[in-house]
Amino acid sequence: MSKITFPFGPQHPVLPEAIQLSLTCEDEKVVEVLPVIGYMHRGIEKAAERNPYVNNVFLCERICGICSFIHALSYCQLMEELMQVEVPPRARYLRVVWSELSRMHSHLLWLGLLADSFGFESLFMQCWRARETVLDALEMTTGQRVVQSSCVIGGVRRDINADQARQLREMLAGVKAQIDAVLPVFQKDYTIKARTVGKGVLPKDQAWKLGAVGPTLRASGWAWDCRSLGYAAYGELGFEPVVENDGDSYARTMVRARELVQSYELVLRALDALPEGPLAAKIKGVPPKGEAIMRTEQPRGELFEYARGNGTPRLERLKIRTPTFANIPALLAMLPGCEIADVPVIVLSIDPCIACLER
Amino acid sequence: MMGLITKSRIKSPWIVHYCCGSCNGCDIELLACLTPLYDVERFGILNIGNPKHADLLVVTGPVNKRNERVLLNLYHQMPEPRVVVAVGACACTGGIFYNCYNVLGGIDKVIPVDVYVPGCAARPEAIIDGIVMALDKLAKIK
Numbered sequence: 001m002s003k004i005t006f007p008f009g010p011q012h013p014v015l016p017e018a019i020q021l022s023l024t025c026e027d028e029k030v031v032e033v034l035p036v037i038g039y040m041h042r043g044i045e046k047a048a049e050r051n052p053y054v055n056n057v058f059l060c061e062r063i064c065g066i067c068s069f070i071h072a073l074s075y076c077q078l079m080e081e082l083m084q085v086e087v088p089p090r091a092r093y094l095r096v097v098w099s100e101l102s103r104m105h106s107h108l109l110w111l112g113l114l115a116d117s118f119g120f121e122s123l124f125m126q127c128w129r130a131r132e133t134v135l136d137a138l139e140m141t142t143g144q145r146v147v148q149s150s151c152v153i154g155g156v157r158r159d160i161n162a163d164q165a166r167q168l169r170e171m172l173a174g175v176k177a178q179i180d181a182v183l184p185v186f187q188k189d190y191t192i193k194a195r196t197v198g199k200g201v202l203p204k205d206q207a208w209k210l211g212a213v214g215p216t217l218r219a220s221g222w223a224w225d226c227r228s229l230g231y232a233a234y235g236e237l238g239f240e241p242v243v244e245n246d247g248d249s250y251a252r253t254m255v256r257a258r259e260l261v262q263s264y265e266l267v268l269r270a271l272d273a274l275p276e277g278p279l280a281a282k283i284k285g286v287p288p289k290g291e292a293i294m295r296t297e298q299p300r301g302e303l304f305e306y307a308r309g310n311g312t313p314r315l316e317r318l319k320i321r322t323p324t325f326a327n328i329p330a331l332l333a334m335l336p337g338c339e340i341a342d343v344p345v346i347v348l349s350i351d352p353c354i355a356c357l358e359r
Numbered sequence: 360m361m362g363l364i365t366k367s368r369i370k371s372p373w374i375v376h377y378c379c380g381s382c383n384g385c386d387i388e389l390l391a392c393l394t395p396l397y398d399v400e401r402f403g404i405l406n407i408g409n410p411k412h413a414d415l416l417v418v419t420g421p422v423n424k425r426n427e428r429v430l431l432n433l434y435h436q437m438p439e440p441r442v443v444v445a446v447g448a449c450a451c452t453g454g455i456f457y458n459c460y461n462v463l464g465g466i467d468k469v470i471p472v473d474v475y476v477p478g479c480a481a482r483p484e485a486i487i488d489g490i491v492m493a494l495d496k497l498a499k500i501k
Contacts, residue, residue: 010426010429011375011377011408011410011429011433012408016376016378016383016386016387017378017383017386018377018378018379018380018426018429038425039423039425039426039429040378040379040380040381040423041423041425041461042380042421042456042459043456043459043460043461043462044456044459046459046460047456047458047459050458058455059455062384062455062456062479063382064382065381065382065383065384065385065387065480066383066384066387068382068384109387112394125395128391128394128395129394129395129396131391131394132391132394132395132396135391144480145388145480145482146384146387146388146480147382147384147480353383355380355382355383358380
């Protein structure tokens with residue numbers, strides 16, 4: 001049988017974003033995969049050196065519109081570490097609330113896209129219906145649906161008052177009911193299992209060796225979650241990583257499904273424990289000087305940032321290693337040997353965010 | 360006969376979506392338009408993957424040196440009459456990425472744009488409004 005090479009992307013119905021995978025196939029089996037990237041590269045790291053460090057919060061938020069709050073949070077925490085700013089406790093708890101709401105909307109979005117990738121249209125609609133309520137909650141508390149702009153260096157920009165907190169709980173109770181209706185379908189449905197169980201297996205040792213992060217790594221049996229580091233208020237909220245052991249697409253789905261419920265509980269716990277106090281610390285003194293790193297957990301995995309400042313308002317270097325970038329080698333190891341029809345499902349199972357990947 | 364074709368085109372326009380280099384914010388808002396809350400299928404709007412079947416090209420994000428060719432290809436593969444909707448600040452002017460080295464600017468640097476939808480990220484209501492405006496333009500193309 002002769003081999004044939006054809007492109008998957010950059011414009012493909014399954015992927016909302018532009019990436020190309022060059023698939024070499026033998027009959028219906030994929031034998032080799034090469035990623036062709038650069039379609040969405042903007043050069044954000046370089047642009048961050050040109051802007052004043054305060055403005056970079058807005059730039060970092062727009063690395064990715066799905067996990068934008070956590071991008072801003074990482075950058076703010078990085079600058080706070082460089083400038084030794086103490087963040088007030090209320091701001092730390094509010095950051096957890098918005099981080100977890102972002103995670104909820106991201107995971108619901110992903111569950112919907114997964115359902116869409118194997119043609120389960122009504123499940124896609126149900127997931128996105130639940131997601132709309134989360135977006136309404138974000139809009140009520142921050143003023144924006146997807147790019148929230150509520151994190152600033154030193155704290156947060158907006159408050160959640162008692163009335164909003166009550167409304168938020170009501171909205172989340174509605175979301176929880178919808179999640180409870182949707183998740184059993186992912187867990188038990190015959191067609192979903194047929195399309196995900198045993199597809200795109202990533203063994204435990206290989207997951208570690210290839211540097212996978214986030215749900216992709218946790219589905220292969222590693223309890224590795226940056227929220228365990230206890231940044232923001234995670235250290236005070238009793239956080240335990242979600243782990244599955246099979247390493248296939250189904251396990252990755254289950255990790256995200258359980259994280260969705262976990263995020264819901266974390267939001268409620270953070271709202272219960274919300275301390276009183278100011279929203280942001282005053283920034284004074286010299287602009288960032290020296291080097292620092294920051295690791296945070298995005299819906300897709302570990303985000304790593306490095307910055308070097310020289311005491312001027314502009315940074316010398318900002319390096320952002322995004323989770324999808326770390327998961328691409330793992331994806332390339334999963335694909336060979338699978339059927340062409342399974343490619344979209346396996347590609348989606350790492351929750352690729354190409355805007356993050358290429359920055 | 361042409362009148363009938365134009366009428367059916369306006370009653371059920373098909374969209375092809377291409378993400379040039381946006382941050383995903385506008386892409387997911389565009390997808391949200393298809394879901395139960397906004398439900399653009401009530402206007403007969405379908406999002407399809409094939410440019411050869413599409414009447415509307417909806418583009419998000421700024422154009423860069425690498426995807427310029429892809430965008431032009433998509434545009435030329437669409438049968439006439441066609442209209443182009445630029446969704447979001449980046450697709451209109453380059454937005455926050457205006458000074459990035461790899462960004463050429465708004466998509467009107469590469470293809471003609473009929474409707475601009477501003478916003479960062481553009482709200483689903485704004486996107487639907489933009490698409491309905493584009494339909495007016497589509498109806499007037501002879």
